[in-house]
Amino acid sequence: MNDAEHIVALIPRLRRYARALVGDRSGADDLVQDTLERAWIKLHLYRSGTDLRAWLFTVMHNVYVNQIRSARETVEFDETELDGMTARPQGDSLDVRDLERALRRLPHEQRQILLLVALEDMSYDEVARLLGVPIGTVMSRLSRAREKLRALMYALPQAAKLLVVK
């Protein structure tokens, strides 16, 4: 496979990750498109034969960070909302829509790491290099992301009920 074929083959993965990261389809596709355009400008920095996937995801990360810098995310979930929520019984399966909502409520730094590990099967080292953060930071964000997701998944149905009662 030459580089272009390889890049085309990677586009579905870039789109999948972007979809989970951004949430909406057109926003995600714009991110992928911007990434490919940006890659063209940055191409001289890529050494042929090295990990193309890691390089493209790094470019995407930089584009994404610039995007959120200009449109700062306003919604950060308040931890205290979780207090007093009753847990669902153990073994209850994760509901897809709940998951999607819960994912949206993670801070983007945590969401990125969670998704790179779960969807792209990247090692913690790879994620650390890609994001340019120490591995300790990767681990603590991953841990917080998973715990928060867990708490949110248990709490969301309860929260929905409370709204109805009101």
Next chain:
Amino acid sequence: MTRAPITENDLHAYADGRLDATRRAEVESYLESSPETAERVAEYARQIVALRELVSPALAEPVPQRMVSAATRLQRTRVAVVAAGWMALGGMVGLLAGGIAGWNLHTGTQDLAASNTPAAIVRTAAIAHATYSPEVRHPVEVGADQEAHLVAWLSKRLGAPVRAPKLESVGLTLVGGRLLPGDKGLEGSPVPTAQFMYQTQKGNRVTLYVRTEVPDHGETAFRYAREGGVSVFYWVDRRFGYALSSSDMVRDELLKVANVVYRQLNP
């Protein structure tokens, strides 16, 4: 020997399948004695599966033309001479050597209506191959160790009996299979499709893509295509469409495998 205490990082690495056998065993024995932590780690593992299920259908969507153009531009900058076929096609991927009917320049865009054309089948099969065959930890949903379950499950979801051919005679062992998101069938509603994965002793992978509801024109011929570095043989047989994909085998090797598959499915 005293073992290092189990840390939070170990629990995550355990859920992600990143521990060596020794450490994994240590974590497992720790989890046995700590049901609450075990449940938490099980939840992490469920999160991984659920996240994959949530967004993986995006993998099978046709890639918009503008993205392909951008990727192609990257290559043109890089290499002065670009294969004529690539440029001429300008479509989703690579050059299509088989002269396949039904291909048009717009199939690379979001044209779902024609997803059961040979070109669309080849494209979907090649994308599924490129996506899943490099996976180290999750190449398949159901492994070959549960072959009976795999075949029963895929048959049920495809609504027609499917089989995993035995390919040991050509040096390929079954890894397992997965269900792929559906393309439109004859009636326009989505038709689930399936992928069986095989590998050589060296770990080179070959995938067999199967879908139903393909218009059968009474002609069962192997057609060959190259899509984005993936070699594909495909054929239609009694309304089943099959596509055999490989990134490593040369055409003749893959044809040999295709023949074995075909003979097994038509004893």
